Amino acid sequence: MDISDLFSRYGLFTVALAVLLEQLGAPLPSTPVLLLAGVESAARSGFALRAFAVATLAALVANALWFWAGRRLGRRVLTTLCRISISPDSCVRQNEASFARRGVLTLVIAKFVPGLSILAPPLAGALGMGTQRFLGWNLLGSALWAGVSIAVGRVFHEQIDALLRALSRLGGVALALAAVLVVAYLGWRLWRRAVVRREMRRFERLDPAEVAALLKQGCDVVLVDVRGLPHGERIPGARHLDLGALGDGSLSGWPDQAQFITYCACPDDASAVRAAQWLKAHGRQARVLRGGIEAWALAGLALEAPAI
Structure with missing residues (x-):
């Protein structure tokens, strides 16, 4: 059959x-x-x-x-x-x-x-x-x-x-070939996932309290919101960076010597790490807010509505 x-x-x-x-x-x-x-x-x-x-x-x-x-x-x-x-x-x-x-x-x-x-x-x-x-x-x-x-x-x-x-x-030959192709594809994707996660975990991160201390000291710090929907509450003064449209003009008007601290609302701060890597590749100092905006809110630190 x-x-x-x-x-x-x-x-x-x-x-x-x-x-x-x-x-x-x-x-x-x-x-x-x-x-x-x-x-x-x-x-x-x-x-x-x-x-x-x-x-x-x-x-x-x-x-x-x-x-x-x-x-x-x-x-x-x-x-x-x-x-x-x-x-x-x-x-x-x-x-x-x-x-x-x-x-x-x-x-x-x-x-x-x-x-x-x-x-x-x-x-x-x-x-x-x-x-x-x-x-x-x-x-x-x-x-x-x-x-x-x-x-x-x-x-x-x-x-x-x-x-x-x-x-x-x-018969069985077709099924075996299909199984090999599926396993090979999944194996490659899982290997890439492991490589990406290892790179992300090595990236320098700051706890919310450390970032708040830098802001209180008056350091030249720019918070960078890389969430796909930056319409909810954000960290006061944060700028938005669209990871889906990065280009030469993405940092136009941004300070050159500032410390950039990226944050998101995603597992393992994945999008924030990607943004920080891109910023570093363009000659900026960049680190990641550990835990993203959720960790910031849990620490009892201020949030604000975005500018309209």
Whole structure:
């Protein structure tokens, strides 16, 4: 029995389970399953509509759970997700930047962007988005993603079916090759993650009390906020640096001899370290605020609303 035969028997269950697991955070891509649903729809009348409804509902259920977690736990759930992410150095920042640029449209495109799909719902909750607004936009995004994936499978059903039958003829060889490729890719990404984390941990950091002491002494210190969404409270006087748009003009008007202290709201101060490394590469003195803005607030130090 080949893949096509199995899918013809358990197709809708497979679609529901694959989408639900992926949207809950399992590293199991469900788009190939939706493509198979499109292939199956070419032979079964009405299957496309049923698969579309099942996939959309499964995605909505999983995303609603993450949204609720974000509302209840705030950035703690984001930090947890990013700690297990293969790319924790850009996890929160890239998702915050997407909300800053696109607003609720982020929920529409999220499932088409690797890494954004799992973080968008809890981030929307943590940012205080209304429940009805979230459900509406997320439903639109889920329906668009499921519909496009199934439609692509339907359009290219002949080519996909031929590929599946060729793989079935190869039997265990195809499965072994696919497993080797997946393991090799994950191994490389995990190795890169370990290298990045080692570099980050070696970077010089200052505790909030040390930074506050420098400011009190009147030292020439510039606090640099590198969060993707610098619209909430910030450390008084902090400047914003957009890591997604670094260039020769990014430091225009900034003092040359100041001590730059970067901070973020991300696991292991990842974005703050990246910003400090970039500043050092451009001839500036740069260190990192250990623990970011959360550590600053926990130390009881002042925060302010950003200038409008």
